[in-house]
Amino acid sequence: MKLLPFAIILFFVATTTYGKTEPLVFTKAHSKTAIEIIETLSNRHYKKQTVDDNFSSRLLDGYFDALDPVKVYFLKQDITQFESGRYSFDDALENGDLSQAFAIYNLFRDRIADRLENNIVVLEGDFSFDFSLEETINLDRDTRTWMANTAEADNYWRKRMKDSLLRLVLSGKESDKARELLRKRYANQLKQLAQQDADDAIQGFINVMAGLYDPHTSYLAPRTLENFNISMSLSLEGIGAVLQLEDEFTKIVRIVPGGPADKQGVLAAEDKIIGVAQDDEAMVDVIGWRLDDVVALIRGKKDSQVRLEIMPGTSEGGDKTTTVVITRDKVKLEEQAAKSEIIELQKDDKKFRAGVITVPAFYMDFEAYRKRDPDFKSTSRDVMKLIIALKKEGVDGIVLDLRNNGGGSLYEATALTDLFIHPGPVVQIRHADQHVSREQRARQRPFYDGPLMVLINRLSASASEIFAGAIQDYGRGLVVGTTSFGKGTVQVLAPLKQGRLKLTESKFYRVSGQSTQHRGVIPDISFPSYFNADEVGESSQDNALPWDSIRAVKHREYEDFSPLLLDLKTQHQQRIESNPDWRFMLDEIALITEQRALKEFTLNKNSRELTKEEREIKWLAIENKRRETRGEAPFESTEAVEAFRKQQKEDEQTPDPILRETVNLLFDYTSASATSLETRVVKKSLFES
Structure with a gap:
């Protein structure tokens, strides 16, 4: 799964003002930064690679992919028009010439603006979406290709708007409010587009270039560096989560131990944040927002509350959302x-x-x-x-x-x-110059x-x-x-005249x-x-x-544990076969895997509701299967299951079959050894x- 180049720890406030987008132009300072970064990467990065025609070709493909990962804005003809420069990026970069990068970026902004404006016109007009049609939308980004023409793009976006409206309605929104929410979402994205400047363009492009070295190498422009320093010092309050941008969604990568989200106990890795609200204020839809702007909304004063609308990572359908209330605090x-x-x-x-x-x-x-x-x-x-x-x-x-x-x-x-x-x-460290240090003992x-x-x-x-x-x-x-x-791998922050470069400089090796x-x-x-x-x-x-x-x-x-492992694994297998919590975990993982594999979604409202109902029946069935094994009364609804689990978390009594089985294995080991x-x-x- 491709993600945009770096994650931010949630401890980042922006206001948006709408204005007409004008072509962005790079400056001499941007050129000097690009040259400096190329030189720094060549001299200091662990991975040695030549900035040549092959690098140039990968950079062109990577840049298009990073800007439009789902292939919904650029048309095939847009990609074709830049083919003549496929093998010239390397020479241009070494001379600080960013004209092709900015030409691509400006075209991308135009394509987004045209599409968003068109979507808004459709939603503001009297166009009626027919949810009785038997049609589907495929959301598998890995199999998508660049769309051939505007007609194909228009048809795709008609389906995509239908899908978005269905998700909103099935998550509890009224039809008219869902339509207005989607219109506001596109309008907000337009405003964000107008805010972008040349610094954003250069950072995005250079991060794609840096990402060709490895995923942990990235450019921190002065503004981003300030936010990075804030997050590292934990000096401002947030929820304590590491976020990353995936397509148009803000995804939780990791919950920071000891932070507010960790203590609250509901958020998990892979969940997507689709809305943010301050205290009792209205929920702000953040789908399609820049990562740092989402972070800015989530950050706030210590002890204040933020409400997050979450699309659980366990559901690819997106038809079910939940609201989580978290009190902001530092990670102590x-x-x-x-x-x-x-x-x-x-x-x-x-x-x-x-x-x-x-x-x-x-x-x-x-x-x-x-x-x-x-x-x-x-x-x-x-x-x-x-x-x-x-x-x-x-x-x-x-x-x-x-x-x-x-x-x-x-x-x-x-x-x-x-x-x-x-x-x-304890560990060996090999540096970019191939020297191996073993001081960690x-x-x-x-x-x-x-x-x-x-x-x-x-x-x-x-x-x-x-x-x-x-x-x-x-x-x-x-x-x-x-x-x-x-x-x-090990990263360091290399100073630049403008910002910093986070780059991979060494690699860990075990004593083996x-x-x-x-x-x-x-x-x-x-x-x-x-x-x-x-x-x-x-x-x-x-x-x-x-x-x-x-x-x-x-x-x-x-x-040497090898003589014991066969017996330990046998005892482990025998034990888990009769463990209701373990069997429930396997059933839950199987259902999550099944749902994540779904890429084709019906746009028929009745069929979509039936699919959602069938999914909830499956969740209820595996929970009641566990309860039946324990001799407990079954639940009658998924709402009853959710209320029970919430109470378990509050009482800190959530079963942990993984830990329990680890203790059983420790007993088996001590008995056998x-x-x-x-x-x-x-x-x-x-x-x-």
């Missing part, structure tokens, strides 16, 4: 802190107690550290304290839960690993040497993957869950020599995932750097050349 360090709990299992006549430590992020209070505060907070220090407490409680093993942990401090990933292994390397004897499991999922990234990979390579514990995100990039960490025992690996994770990104490997470094192997809490034998040393 203490709310990102590691936490622990004890989960008890009764196995025949034996009670097993597992200490579960949840690590939402790899954090460190750098300010307190610089002030030499002896009690400064950090992931490793907090986990150490939790382990001390769990030891006093006499736990039989520990689970480290790194699900949804998007990373953070490399130092803390190393320090956390240091709690579980003897002195030795464990330096003390292990603080905890008992049974250990690490739980990961698709949103476990970066520092999480370094820790999980080290534990796996050392044979120090089992890694379970789903394959991690696969972000194994394998990269975490692209492939991620593959668990020893795999669990099902709600996330589609084709849409979430490094491997889903265009131009992601590939997986590779380098020489392994000498490291201990604490235990000769390893105990008191002794840990280092079996051998390993060195691979």
Whole structure:
């Protein structure tokens, strides 16, 4: 799934004024910036590539694709007219000539303006959409081609407006209000179009060029840099979510641990924000808005409320939306802190107690550290304290839960690993000049040497993957869950005369020599995932750097788990077959996968309503199947299910079959392994050349 070049953490206010769009013109400053960025990328980026005719061709295709990813504005003849410049972008860029880029951008603005104005005329007129016709619309962007002529484009947009109106009506809007809302949506997009300036054009184009190196490389123009700095310092209040623009939608990529959205508990990755409202004010439709303008609406004063209209990521039909109320706040360090709990299992006549430590992020209070505060907070220090407490409680093993942990401090990933292994390397870093550094090392004897499991999922990234990979390579514990995100690169901010360039400068490698990039960490025992690996994770990104490997470094192997894995997997399979929560999870994932695969939608109102009803019946059936297995009374409606789940979240009683099964596996492992809490034998040393 192609996404626009970078994400923003939600802590960004813009007003819109409508005006006639005039052609944008690049300046000498823009030319100098383009030349400076080309030189910086060539000299400093990890990926070495020549700015040549092939690069030029990819840039032209990439630029059209980034501007019009769904292929609904440009016509085939528009693309053809720029073919003569396909292999000249490289020479023009090196000379600071942005004329072709701006010509494409200006044509794009004209095409959008023409289309939006036409749509508004249709909606303001007496044109009647016939919802009794048996026709469909295909929304599969991967199979779309550039439209041949205006007639084809007009027919597509007629269908698209019908689809948009149907979605609004089926989500609860009255027909007249739905029509007016859609008209306002197009009018707002026109106003946003009029606001765009040459700085927007140059940033968009350069980000496409930078994205040819890798998806984490991007240009931060001065205005964007200011917002980036605000988000990094968390100095302004928002909801605590990472957003990305996908086609015309603002999509949630990740929920920031400890933030308002995380505490509220309803928003999830893949959800789309389609409306924003302040307190009790009217909902503002934000479909088709620029990302930074959506962020500006969401950001506000601390303790004020923002209402978000959400299209759940579990529904591709878009016929169902929900409104979420969140109180704005800062993401406080203490709310990102590691936490622990004890989960008890009764196995025949034996009670097993597992200490579960949840690590939402790899954090460190750098300010307190610089002030030499002896009690400064950090992931490793907090986990150490939790382990001390769990030891006093006499736990039989520990689970480290790194699900949804998007990373953070490399130092803390190393320090956390240091709690579980003897002195030795934790991660290798290969830089753009191919030099490999191994300074990130464990330096003390292990603080905890008992049974250990690490739980990961698709949103476990970066520092999480370094820790999980080290534990796996050392044979120090089992890694379970789903394959991690696969972000194994390091970015730096390079200064420019105008703004900054965020570029990838180095790459992580495990002590085994394998990269975490692209492939991620593959668990020893795999669990099902709600996330589609084709849409979430490094491997889903265009131009992601590939997986590779380098020489392994000498490291201990604490235990060879391979003789145990077959028995552990067998016990796991037997257990989940009779677990109603696990079966429900599989049924839910299957239904979500089925719905996400839908790309062809009927535009017949009765058929669409029937499809929606059938979908709700399926959701109700899988929930009642679980309740029947438990001996509980079935629900009569999906509304009753939603009310029950909301109450579960408020009471913090939502079932977590993944965590529960991880604890069961920890018990199986401790029962099968000769390893105990008191002794840990280092079996051998390993060195691979």
